[in-house]
Every structure is written in C-alpha cells, then in structure tokens.
Amino acid sequence: MMRQYEEAKAACGDAILLFRMGDFYELFYEDAKTVARVLGLTLTSRDKGENPIPMAGFPFHQLDGYLAKLIRQGFRVAVCEQVEDPKLAKGLVRREIQRIVTAGTLTEDALLDPHASNYLAAICLDASRGTKPSERAGNESAGLAWVDLSTGRFEGGVFSRKSLPDQLARIGPTEVLVREDQTPMERPDSSTWTVTKLPAWQFGFDEARRLLCEQFGVRDLSGLGWEEGDALALAAAGAILAYLKETQKTSLSHITSLTPARAGHFLEIDSATRRSLELTQTMRTGGRDGTLLSVIDQTVTAMGARRVAYWLTVPLIQRTQIEARLDAVQEFVSDAKWRDQIRQQLREVFDLERLLARIATGRANPRDLKSIAQTLRQFPGIAERLQGRNSSRIQELASQFQCCDELRIELERALNDDCPINVRDGGFIRPGYDPQLDELRSLASGGKEWIAHYQAEQIESTGIPSLKVGFNSVFGYYLEVTNTHRDKIPANFIRKQTLKNAERYITPELKEYEEKVLTADEQSKQLEVEIFQKLRGAVYAQTISLQRSAAVLSELDALAGFAELAVKRNYVRPVITEEPIVEIREGRHPVLDLTMPQGEFVPNDIMIGSEHGCVLLITGPNMAGKSTYIRQVALLTLMAQLGSFVPARQATVGIADRIFARVGANDELSRGQSTFMVEMVETARILNTATPNSLIILDEIGRGTSTYDGLSLAWAIVEFLHDTVRARTLFATHYHELIELEKSLPGVKNYNVAVKEWNDDVIFLHRIVRGGADRSYGIQVARMAGVPASVNERAKDILAQLEVDHINKYGESKITPPKRKPNAPLQLTLFEWNEHPLLDRIRSFDLHTSTPLEALRTIELWQQELLGSPPQPDKPLT
Ligand code: ADP
Ligand code: MG
Numbered sequence: 001m002m003r004q005y006e007e008a009k010a011a012c013g014d015a016i017l018l019f020r021m022g023d024f025y026e027l028f029y030e031d032a033k034t035v036a037r038v039l040g041l042t043l044t045s046r047d048k049g050e051n052p053i054p055m056a057g058f059p060f061h062q063l064d065g066y067l068a069k070l071i072r073q074g075f076r077v078a079v080c081e082q083v084e085d086p087k088l089a090k091g092l093v094r095r096e097i098q099r100i101v102t103a104g105t106l107t108e109d110a111l112l113d114p115h116a117s118n119y120l121a122a123i124c125l126d127a128s129r130g131t132k133p134s135e136r137a138g139n140e141s142a143g144l145a146w147v148d149l150s151t152g153r154f155e156g157g158v159f160s161r162k163s164l165p166d167q168l169a170r171i172g173p174t175e176v177l178v179r180e181d182q183t184p185m186e187r188p189d190s191s192t193w194t195v196t197k198l199p200a201w202q203f204g205f206d207e208a209r210r211l212l213c214e215q216f217g218v219r220d221l222s223g224l225g226w227e228e229g230d231a232l233a234l235a236a237a238g239a240i241l242a243y244l245k246e247t248q249k250t251s252l253s254h255i256t257s258l259t260p261a262r263a264g265h266f267l268e269i270d271s272a273t274r275r276s277l278e279l280t281q282t283m284r285t286g287g288r289d290g291t292l293l294s295v296i297d298q299t300v301t302a303m304g305a306r307r308v309a310y311w312l313t314v315p316l317i318q319r320t321q322i323e324a325r326l327d328a329v330q331e332f333v334s335d336a337k338w339r340d341q342i343r344q345q346l347r348e349v350f351d352l353e354r355l356l357a358r359i360a361t362g363r364a365n366p367r368d369l370k371s372i373a374q375t376l377r378q379f380p381g382i383a384e385r386l387q388g389r390n391s392s393r394i395q396e397l398a399s400q401f402q403c404c405d406e407l408r409i410e411l412e413r414a415l416n417d418d419c420p421i422n423v424r425d426g427g428f429i430r431p432g433y434d435p436q437l438d439e440l441r442s443l444a445s446g447g448k449e450w451i452a453h454y455q456a457e458q459i460e461s462t463g464i465p466s467l468k469v470g471f472n473s474v475f476g477y478y479l480e481v482t483n484t485h486r487d488k489i490p491a492n493f494i495r496k497q498t499l500k501n502a503e504r505y506i507t508p509e510l511k512e513y514e515e516k517v518l519t520a521d522e523q524s525k526q527l528e529v530e531i532f533q534k535l536r537g538a539v540y541a542q543t544i545s546l547q548r549s550a551a552v553l554s555e556l557d558a559l560a561g562f563a564e565l566a567v568k569r570n571y572v573r574p575v576i577t578e579e580p581i582v583e584i585r586e587g588r589h590p591v592l593d594l595t596m597p598q599g600e601f602v603p604n605d606i607m608i609g610s611e612h613g614c615v616l617l618i619t620g621p622n623m624a625g626k627s628t629y630i631r632q633v634a635l636l637t638l639m640a641q642l643g644s645f646v647p648a649r650q651a652t653v654g655i656a657d658r659i660f661a662r663v664g665a666n667d668e669l670s671r672g673q674s675t676f677m678v679e680m681v682e683t684a685r686i687l688n689t690a691t692p693n694s695l696i697i698l699d700e701i702g703r704g705t706s707t708y709d710g711l712s713l714a715w716a717i718v719e720f721l722h723d724t725v726r727a728r729t730l731f732a733t734h735y736h737e738l739i740e741l742e743k744s745l746p747g748v749k750n751y752n753v754a755v756k757e758w759n760d761d762v763i764f765l766h767r768i769v770r771g772g773a774d775r776s777y778g779i780q781v782a783r784m785a786g787v788p789a790s791v792n793e794r795a796k797d798i799l800a801q802l803e804v805d806h807i808n809k810y811g812e813s814k815i816t817p818p819k820r821k822p823n824a825p826l827q828l829t830l831f832e833w834n835e836h837p838l839l840d841r842i843r844s845f846d847l848h849t850s851t852p853l854e855a856l857r858t859i860e861l862w863q864q865e866l867l868g869s870p871p872q873p874d875k876p877l878t
Contacts, residue, residue: 001092002028002053008097012078015100016070018063020081025066026057038073039066064110067101071111074194077101100247103194104175107150107357114302114351116309117153120243121146121173121193122236123164123184124203142184143232145258146171147240151306151353152254152360152547154240156233157261161185168193169271170313172280177239179203188271198239205231208238212258215241225260233260254360254543267315267641272682273661276699277634278591279312292635295590296644298564300343302351303550304557311558315641317655322576325559325643328393330573332563333645339560342385345378346557352550359539366419366428369535372546373411379403379549382556393559401552402545407538414535423532426525437527443520450513451477464488469510476514478504562644569593571645574636575652580693580728581609582637586649589632590639593647602766606633608728609654613749615722618732619739619773620753625766626732627663629753630697633730634659637695654693656728660686661697680713687720694727700734711735722747739772838862 005028009017016034018025027035028046032054036043045052058066063079070077078100082093104120106112124143142164145156159167164185168176173193178184180197187195201207212221212234226234237258244252275283280293288294297308316322332339350371358364359372379401386398419428431438442449455469464485471477475496481489482502493505539546565571586603593601602625608616618626636646640653662682683701690696701717702710714735721729722745731738739750752773754765783792845858 004092004095008078008080008095012080012097012100013076015076015078015102017078017080017097020060020079020095021057022086023060024057025060025063025079026055028053028055030054032056034075035066035070038075039069064108067108068111071101071103071106074103076196097249099249102175102196102247104173104196105149105244105247107354107361107363109351109354112150112354115297115305117148117172117306118150119146119148119171119173120175120177120240121168121171122177122203122239122243123182124179124232124236124239125161125182125184126232127179127182127200127203141232143230143234143236144168145233145237145240146173147237147244147255149244149248149252149255149361150357152256152357153259154237154255154257155259155261156230156237157263158230158233159263163263163270166268166270169274170269172313177236177243196243198243202242203235203239205235205238207242208235211238211241215252215255216257221258224257226258230260234258248361250361250363252360253540254357254547256544256547261314265314265317267317267638267656268658269315269638270658270660270685273659273697276661276663277631277638277659277697279638280309290591290595292590292638295594296562296565296639296642298561298568299557300347300561301349301553301557303349303353303554304346304561306353307554307558308561311642315638316643317641317657319576319578319655322641322643322655324391324393326573326576326645327391328559329562329566329643329645331389331391331394332560333566333573336567338385339563342382342556343560343564345382345385346553346560348374348378349553350375352546352553356539356543356546356550359536360543364536364539365421366415366423366532367421369411369532369539370415370417370419370428372539373408373415376404376408376411379408380405382553386556397552397555400548402549404542404545404549407542410538411535414531423529424525426528429528429531434527434531437524437531440520440524440527443517444524454510454513462488462490470504475504475506476518477510478506479510480504559643562642566645569647571647572649572651574640574646574648576640577652577654579610579654580614580656581607581612581652581654582633582695582728583607583612583652584633584636584646584648584650587632587636587651588647589628590635590647592628603649604629604632604766604768606768608633608730613747614726615718615729615731615745615748616751617718617738617741617748617772618730618751618753618768619734619736621755621762621764621773622734624753624755624764625768626753627699628766629768630699630730630732631661634661634695634697654728656695657691657693658689659695659697660690661699662686662701663699683717687717687725690721690725690727692726694725696721696725696727696729698729698731700732702733702735711737714738715741718748719745736773742772838865 005017005019008019016027016031018027020026032043033056035041036054036056041056041058044055046055047053067077078097080095081098083096083098084094086093102120104118106118112118122145126140126142140161141158142161143156143158144164144167145154147154161184165188168191169188175196176193177196177198179200179202181200209221213219216224218224221234241252241255244255269277269279274280278291280291281287282290293309293312296312297305299305299308316325332342352372352375355364355368355372355375358368380403383398383401383403386394386401389395389398414429414433416428416430420426429437431441451469455467458469458479459465459467462485464481466482466485468480469477470480478496479493480502481493481504486503489503489505492507494507495503496506497504566573584606587606588601588603606616606629608614618630620626636648636651637653637656638659639646640651641655646653662679679701683698686696686698698717702714714731714733715738718729718731718738718741721727721731722741726747741748742750750770750772751768752771754767754769755773756763756765782795783789841862845855847855850858
C-alpha cells in the first residue's frame with residue numbers, strides 16, 4: 001500500500017496528498033507533519049518498528065472543512081480516493097488522484113464566498129522579449145485570461161504589461177498562473193493570490209488554440225470575437241484550460257465561451273484609485289463594510305451580488321449602454337409592486353451558476369438537484385413578469401430567459417422534498433416516479449404483502465390451513481407445517497429443520513424471494529444513483545439555456561437592487577452626457593449618507609468642467625470635509641457609469657474614461673515603502689496618462705515631504721493639470737497658499753469648506769463654498785483633538801512670531817512663485833531639480849577602496865557641509 005502511496009505522491013507534484021483509507025483521509029511523512037502543524041491534527045506513526053512513518057488523518061466527512069483551511073493557508077491539495085468498492089476488490093483497493101484542489105479551482109459552496117467570484121488567472125508575456133522586470137520595454141504587452149471555475153465565466157484580453165497590477169487588482173484572482181521562465185511583475189504587497197508556475201510549453205499558442213476550439217466546439221475563435229493580435233491572451237487562456245484539465249480531471253462543459261475584455265471598452269480605474277476610493281475594501285480594515293460595494297449591493301441572491309461586484313470591475317463608458325441600464329433601473333423604481341414581486345421570487349432562487357458548475361464537473365449531489373428544481377419553480381412566474389415591459393434591456397432579458405419547463409416538471413416529479421447531500425444515502429426519489437424503484441423499496445421494507453399473498457397461495461394449493469411463512473436469521477425465510485399435516489407436504493418443499501411438533505421447509509421460490517429482499521435495499525440505492533445520474537444528465541443537457549437564465553436572474557437582481565437603493569435613499573437618475581462636466585446639486589457621499597444618522601450629512605453642490613473651470617482647488621482646515629467631498633464626486637460619477645441612480649437632488653454627469661484618485665503619502669504609512677516616492681510615482685502616472693475626459697481626485701498631494709518642497713510640487717502639478725492635461729481635477733489641499741493660482745490660471749477655481757469661528761473654536765459646517773480658505777486652523781483642530789492647552793498656547797505664540805518674521809522678510813504678500821518662462825516646454829520635470837553639488841560627490845565616492853572608517857569620516861564631512869559648520873578634523877569620531 002505504501003507503494004501505491006508513493007506513486008500517487010509522485011504524481012501530485014508539490015501538492016499535499018490526502019490518501020483515502022476506508023473512512024479516513026490519511027497523510028504521511030512531511031505532509032503529515034505539515035498538516036499536524038497548520039491544522040492542529042495529532043501526529044502519530046505507522047510501522048512502529050525501526051523506521052516509523054509520520055502519519056496524521058481525519059474522517060472523510062470533514063474533508064471540506066480541512067480543505068478550506070489548507071487552501072486558505074496557500075497549499076495545493078491532491079485528493080486520492082478509493083476508486084473501487086473495498087468489498088469487491090481483489091487484493092489492494094485501486095486508488096486514484098481524483099482532483100488537485102487549488103485556491104483558484106474551487107467549486108464547493110462550503111469553500112467559497114457566495115458573494116465573490118473566485119478567479120484563476122494566467123499571464124503570458126511575449127517570449128521573444130526580455131522577461132525580467134528590469135528589461136521592461138515601455139509598451140510591451142501581456143496576455144491575461146481569467147476564469148471562475150465555480151460559474152464558468154471565462155474572459156481574457158491583451159493589456160499593456162505596465163497595467164497588469166491594475167488589471168489584477170480589478171479582477172482580484174485567488175491564484176495566478178505564470179510561465180516559470182517569466183516574471184511578469186513584482187507582486188504588490190496587497191496581493192492575496194497564490195502564484196503557480198507552469199512550464200513554458202503549457203503556454204504554447206497552437207496548443208492553446210486547439211484546446212480552446214475543442215472546448216467550445218468551434219473551428220476557429222474569430223466567431224467569439226478574437227482577432228489576430230490576441231495571441232497572448234489566447235495563450236494565457238489555453239494555459240488555464242490545460243491546468244484545469246490536469247487538476248480537475250472532470251468535464252468542464254460549463255465553460256462555454258471565452259469573452260474578449262478589451263482595454264478601453266470600460267472605465268479604467270487603477271489599483272491605487274480602487275484602494276483610495278474604497279470601492280470593495282476599506283483602507284483601514286480591508287473589510288467590505290463601509291465600501292461603495294456594500295452600499296450599492298442591495299441584491300437578494302448571491303448571483304446578483306457577484307454581478308454588482310463584476311459591474312464594479314467594468315463600469316461603462318458608452319452612453320447608450322449606461323442609459324439602457326438606467327432605463328431598466330428607472331422601470332424598477334417607478335413600479336414598486338413589480339419590483340417587490342421580482343425580488344420576492346429571486347429570494348427563492350438558489351445559486352444556479354455554481355450549481356451548474358457542480359453539475360458539469362460531476363460534483364453535484366441530490367440536494368443540489370433539488371435546489372435546481374426549486375429554482376426552476378420560480379421561472380414561469382419570473383418569465384411572466386418580464387413580459388410587456390418598456391425598458392429595452394428588460395425586453396432583452398425577457399427574450400434571453402428560458403424556462404426549461406420540461407426539466408422543471410421532470411425534477412419536481414422525481415425528487416422528494418428533502419434530499420440528502422450524499423447520493424449513496426438514497427431515499428430522495430419520490431414514490432411513483434419509477435415502478436422498479438417502488439418494487440425494490442417495498443421488497444426491502446419486508447414485502448409483507450408478498451408474504452401474505454404467498455402464504456395464502458400455499459395454504460390453498462396444499463390444503464394445510466395452519467401453514468405459515470416465518471423468518472429467522474439462520475435459515476432466512478421458511479414455511480412451517482405442523483406435524484398433523486406432514487402427509488400433505490408437496491415434493492418441492494425442502495426440509496430444513498425439525499422442531500418438536502412442526503417442521504420447517506424452504507422452496508426455491510421462497511429462496512429467490514429472500515435473495516431479492518436482502519439485495520433489494522442495496523439495489524434500490526443503486527437504482528437511485530442511476531436515476532440521479534439520469535436527472536443530472538438532463539440538467540447537464542440544458543447547461544447553456546440554464547446559464548443564460550442564470551445570467552438574466554443575476555442582472556435582474558442587480559438592477560432591482562439599484563432601484564431599491566434609489567427609492568430607499570432618495571436618489572436621482574443622473575443625466576448622462578459626453579461633455580466633460582459634472583454638475584450635481586445637493587450631492588451626498590453614498591457611504592456616509594448611509595452610515596451617518598439621517599439628515600446629518602451635509603449635501604454639497606459641484607460644478608466642474610467647461611465654464612465652471614476644470615481644476616477646483618479645495619482648501620480648508622483638517623477635518624473640514626475636503627477628502628469626503630472630492631471622493632463623493634468621484635463616487636457619484638462612478639455610480640452613474642454603473643447605471644445606478646445617485647444620492648443627489650439633481651445630477652448631470654459627463655462620462656469619464658478614467659478616474660484617478662491619489663492620497664497624500666502620510667495617509668498610507670502602513671504600506672512601508674518610501675511613501676513620498678510612491679506618491680510621486682503615482683502622481684507622475686496620472687500626469688502622463690490622464691486625458692481631457694478623465695476625472696482626477698488629488699488629496700493632499702505633496703504632503704509627504706517638507707512644506708516648501710510639497711507646496712512647490714503641488715503648485716507645479718496644478719499648473720500642469722490646468723495647462724496640459726486639462727482633465728477635470730479636484731485638488732484638496734491644506735496649502736492655502738495655492739489659492740493664489742486662481743488669479744493666473746483661468747480654469748482654476750477656489751473653493752473652501754465653510755467654517756464658523758466661535759471664540760477660539762472652529763465649527764465645521766461641511767459646506768463647500770466658493771473662495772479660498774486663508775488659514776489652516778491647525779491649532780484649533782489640535783485643541784479639539786485633545787492636545788494639552790499649554791502646547792496649544794505655545795504653538796499660537798510660535799505661529800504669531802513666524803508670521804511676523806515672514807512679513808518682515810518678504811512684506812505682506814503670500815508666497816508668489818516665479819512666473820513660468822513663457823516658452824519653456826510644458827513638461828513636468830519632477831526629477832530634474834537643480835542638483836545639490838554633494839550628490840555628485842556621493843556618486844563618485846569609491847566604496848571599494850575605502851575603509852569603513854574613511855567612509856564614516858567622509859559622511860561626517862558631508863553632513864557638516866550640509867549643516868553649515870566647518871569640519872573639525874581632530875574631534876574623535878565616536
Ligand atoms: P478633511 O479631508 O478636510 O480633513 P474629511 O473629509 O476627512 O476632512 O472629513 C472629516 C470628517 O468630517 C468625516 O469623517 C465626516 O465624519 C465629517 N464630514 C465630512 N464631510 C461631511 C459632510 N458633508 N457632512 C457631514 N459630515 C461630514
Ligand atoms: Mg483629508
């Protein structure tokens with residue numbers, strides 16, 4: 001048996017092997033030690049002799065629980081099952097690895113978050129180029145594909161290699177396949193996926209095309225929308241299919257298409273923006289509560305919840321599409337009764353997408369079938385309610401929705417109300433569905449009728465009135481005849497036992513019956529398995545129709561959820577325009593609007609773009625509401641492009657091609673990098689990639705460095721955004737000096753957060769008003785925060801002195817940077833400040849030829865030069 005184990009172990013690579021032995025899964029050697037450690041199982045040993053083998057195990061029915069834990073810890077797990085009945089096996093039971101479970105290939109409800117997709121992604125770079133990050137060419141492309149095995153959604157596209165981190169942040173895979181000879185990107189700290197390296201040949205294009213054509217039953221992929229230039233995406237998709245085949249060892253027939261997801265077809269939101277707008281995770285805890293998703297997801301099914309999350313990864317940029325969704329939401333808003341009815345029916349619906357995936361992969365159980373039946377029961381009602389609606393999207397959904405009546409009727413006729421999880425338990429097929437099953441069951445339950453009937457028959461034919469059929473465990477069924485009637489015994493009675501005044505006989509008929517009874521139970525269960533397989537086959541045959549209907553349900557749920565939210569929170573339908581403007585009256589922050597007590601959130605207007613100016617500078621003290629306000633504008637724009645109503649009294653939203661949001665470095669300390677560097681890299685990226693149709697939110701940019709540095713940078717950035725990028729920009733800053741920019745740049749408008757001063761206190765009104773704030777109120781804020789009074793008093797003195805010094809030195813005026821040279825190129829030169837002469841000396845200092853002491857000495861000299869005191873050669877270094 002250990003040889004069998006060794007073979008299985010050799011076949012499962014680096015996965016942990018769960019080896020089925022009877023009612024247990026056992027682990028040996030290193031695997032046993034590992035799971036003993038991470039799962040807290042008891043480590044025992046096999047062969048207690050000279051070379052004991054470390055061993056651990058758990059009962060088979062706890063598989064899901066242990067799998068979940070192992071996967072969460074980043075392990076891959078091979079499940080090796082007994083593939084023949086131990087009772088029938090000659091010698092050793094045959095065993096096979098039936099599946100390798102990895103984070104990206106889960107299908108069990110118990111292991112999955114019902115509200116989130118579970119993506120397996122693959123990346124394929126152009127092999128003819130350099131593959132190390134340092135060899136990156138500026139516009140190198142990368143093929144990316146991703147599949148949710150638990151639902152069958154399969155997409156891919158070719159993206160710029162630089163945008164890979166953003167794409168992955170958007171998709172949120174749990175496992176990523178890469179070629180072992182390629183390093184597509186540095187892994188972001190925030191990533192939660194496991195990386196699986198595969199040999200290069202698994203990414204071959206020709207093999208990929210063959211696999212994909214075979215999977216979808218097509219001659220070539222152009223019918224699915226794929227083009228010449230998509231080879232890298234197809235190679236990645238092919239690697240995924242090959243990997244699934246290898247690890248799952250089952251049919252994958254629920255994966256019915258590979259959809260092209262092209263860059264530029266949806267609103268692009270990079271990973272930093274996703275994070276800072278808290279779309280799906282909060283910055284503080286990484287949780288879902290308090291995110292935009294948690295607000296806009298008012299769905300009643302898991303499929304609907306996943307649909308909303310999916311929409312958030314691909315917000316729309318085409319006006320017609322946005323309007324179509326808004327029309328549908330509108331219809332749900334204005335017909336409350338209809339909305340309630342649909343939502344009520346959706347509540348009765350199970351997770352059809354995942355049920356279908358389990359059907360296709362052969363992992364469905366009787367209860368899954370029952371769930372499908374119960375889901376189908378809602379279909380006729382839903383189909384009827386979709387008829388005769390106005391919105392074109394609802395009409396489309398109605399036409400895509402397929403009721404699958406025959407299947408529903410068949411399943412309802414076949415399945416009992418309660419169905420077990422384990423098909424071997426039996427008892428889930430209704431009486432009356434299959435005559436043979438009914439007969440077997442009545443046999444198994446003792447077949448009293450047959451016996452009574454047989455007994456009467458024998459009394460009649462033998463003329464022995466006292467003849468009885470009995471049963472004991474030694475002889476099984478017998479006929480008992482009292483000695484008085486011994487002479488009437490027919491020839492076919494075989495004597496088995498003699499009692500004091502009676503004899504017991506058997507007949508071939510009775511033995512045949514007995515055989516039937518004893519095997520009837522086994523047979524009825526076997527027959528149920530067969531019927532189950534037949535029913536499963538019937539569902540399987542409808543996979544495509546059912547998937548379509550599931551997609552309709554999830555979209556209805558998402559749309560009706562948007563409507564529910566709009567009604568409950570008093571949202572308005574946004575007017576969508578292609579003009580780059582945003583005009584909102586009394587807008588609210590969607591999350592705070594929901595979490596703050598009703599009426600406490602102060603609504604605000606926004607006017608940006610065209611004559612309103614394209615760069616709004618928001619100044620005001622800390623805690624006034626600047627960050628909230630600028631995020632609110634981004635979130636409302638995004639919501640509109642999802643096809644949702646927005647929290648406002650009135651809203652006109654110009655479609656954005658990209659939304660950028662960046663937060664000044666000090667808010668991101670936890671990320672552990674040189675945060676100012678990160679801030680500048682990200683800012684540089686915005687300045688280089690934003691278009692006049694983008695929407696940019698900059699929050700305290702420049703705060704990560706010293707005041708004058710930061711202020712100058714912020715200043716230059718605003719100028720560049722205004723002159724060159726010309727995107728709609730909201731710039732929140734506590735550098736109130738920036739308000740001077742309004743004077744020289746026509747597109748810059750100052751706003752500030754209204755503050756009421758009361759004695760020495762400030763009261764934040766959270767109202768955004770025209771004009772710049774002229775001071776920061778930092779000291780007042782510090783006091784409100786509980787900084788001791790003496791510190792505050794001292795700070796006030798210092799401030800007063802600094803202000804006097806400044807006026808003495810520069811006169812009354814605020815900081816006024818030099819005018820730009822009129823014909824200087826409008827290129828931001830972030831890293832081309834005049835260099836300090838010391839830098840050159842640091843560069844040329846030869847580390848290899850100097851001793852540590854010399855190095856220390858040199859650094860001391862540099863430092864003294866910087867600090868302005870003359871070198872003191874005699875002073876000892878310590
Ligand atoms: P700032 O960026 O100016 O420092 P924030 O936007 O972080 O200020 O807001 C600070 C706090 O003020 C928020 O946590 C919120 O509780 C409150 N706040 C902000 N805007 C509003 C508003 N419009 N209405 C009510 N409370 C608000
Ligand atoms: Mg702020």
